[in-house]
Amino acid sequence: MGELHPPIEPYDQGMLDVGDGNLVHWEVCGNPDGKPALVVHGGPGSGCTAKARRFFDPARYRIVLFDQRGCGRSTPHASDPATDMRHNTTGHLIADMERLREHLGIGRWLLYGGSWGSTLILAYAERHPERVSEIVIPAVTTTRRSEIDWLYRGAARFFPEQWDRFLAGSGGTPRDGDVVAAYARLAADPDEQVRAKATADWCAWEDAVLSGEAEVASQPYTGRPPAARVALVRICSHYFSHGAWLDEGELLRGAHRLAGIPGVLIHGRLDIASPLGTAWELSRAWPGAELTVVEEAGHMGDATTVGHVLRALDRFAGRG
Numbered sequence: 001m002g003e004l005h006p007p008i009e010p011y012d013q014g015m016l017d018v019g020d021g022n023l024v025h026w027e028v029c030g031n032p033d034g035k036p037a038l039v040v041h042g043g044p045g046s047g048c049t050a051k052a053r054r055f056f057d058p059a060r061y062r063i064v065l066f067d068q069r070g071c072g073r074s075t076p077h078a079s080d081p082a083t084d085m086r087h088n089t090t091g092h093l094i095a096d097m098e099r100l101r102e103h104l105g106i107g108r109w110l111l112y113g114g115s116w117g118s119t120l121i122l123a124y125a126e127r128h129p130e131r132v133s134e135i136v137i138p139a140v141t142t143t144r145r146s147e148i149d150w151l152y153r154g155a156a157r158f159f160p161e162q163w164d165r166f167l168a169g170s171g172g173t174p175r176d177g178d179v180v181a182a183y184a185r186l187a188a189d190p191d192e193q194v195r196a197k198a199t200a201d202w203c204a205w206e207d208a209v210l211s212g213e214a215e216v217a218s219q220p221y222t223g224r225p226p227a228a229r230v231a232l233v234r235i236c237s238h239y240f241s242h243g244a245w246l247d248e249g250e251l252l253r254g255a256h257r258l259a260g261i262p263g264v265l266i267h268g269r270l271d272i273a274s275p276l277g278t279a280w281e282l283s284r285a286w287p288g289a290e291l292t293v294v295e296e297a298g299h300m301g302d303a304t305t306v307g308h309v310l311r312a313l314d315r316f317a318g319r320g
Contacts, residue, residue: 002307004054016103018069018096020087025073026066026100030058035133035317036106038097039065040113040121042139045235047072047228055112055309060317064109066100068093068120071231078231081190085238090245094124101131108132110316112309114139115274115299119244119251122282125261126254134316135263138301138309139271140279142251143244151273152180152240155209158272162208169201184237187230195230202233209273213298220300255285262319263289264312266305268297 010027018024030053039052048065056063069088070078077083097120101109110133111121118137125132141147156163170182186198203221210220224232239245263286267279276293283291297305 002310030063034062036109040117042115045071045232079227119143138266166205181241184241187234199233259287271299273299
């Protein structure tokens with residue numbers, strides 16, 4: 001178990017011009033002379049949160065957070081159907097992270113994040129291992145097409161009624177067809193009502209998959225503010241319909257590049273959204289990674305998960 005650190009506010013923030021007409025919002029909290037750490041949020045398209053600041057000891061860490069392209073306070077926002085998504089890919093986000101690191105004058109930083117954040121962390125670290133000091137991931141994903149297919153089709157065996165509604169919302173895509181690609185088209189439709197219905201149907205499915213997790217709000221997706229919800233669904237369906245622009249299994253095959261980077265992986269055994277197998281595979285492929293399985297936790301974690309994260313970050317805070 002563990003308690004989060006007290007709430008803190010940024011001491012610096014701004015909008016970074018990353019090209020293609022995109023401005024990425026960033027903020028820095030904690031100790032300006034502390035160990036640099038970057039929070040990589042999930043979704044994709046969730047945006048960073050004030051809670052994420054509280055996992056770090058503010059006296060020991062220089063905590064950097066940013067909203068990935070199209071979400072949070074970054075502009076243009078994906079909730080606007082006029083926003084061009086062609087320049088919003090995994091490769092663009094990796095380049096944004098590097099540009100932000102250079103802008104802030106950071107040589108190396110610890111990376112923290114789970115779910116989609118895990119995928120982006122691994123993709124960045126395998127591309128730029130010399131820029132990463134440590135990695136802490138609660139809820140491991142690598143966004144293989146097989147993982148995407150599980151979340152948006154395979155998990156139907158647990159929630160058949162809800163998945164039938166999700167399928168119907170896609171326009172009746174055949175069961176062996178690409179439901180995610182259908183939603184990507186609907187989320188970009190010029191008709192506001194079409195976009196709104198697609199957003200509601202997608203969020204209802206995501207809520208269903210997380211519905212068995214005791215410490216999760218009853219509607220974690222549907223309960224988000226309207227514009228944030230629209231952007232999340234548009235960005236998620238855009239990324240997942242393209243397999244996150246990663247070759248199948250690319251991040252697991254490239255995990256040897258992480259040798260020498262200490263890593264802590266924390267994963268719930270009851271995670272239906274991202275079953276434990278991926279975390280296990282990564283722990284086997286990444287020399288020096290530690291995997292902790294939290295027996296009663298799901299995808300969103302629990303108090304025990306939080307305790308493991310806090311201990312890992314406290315341990316790494318003193319590491320040069």
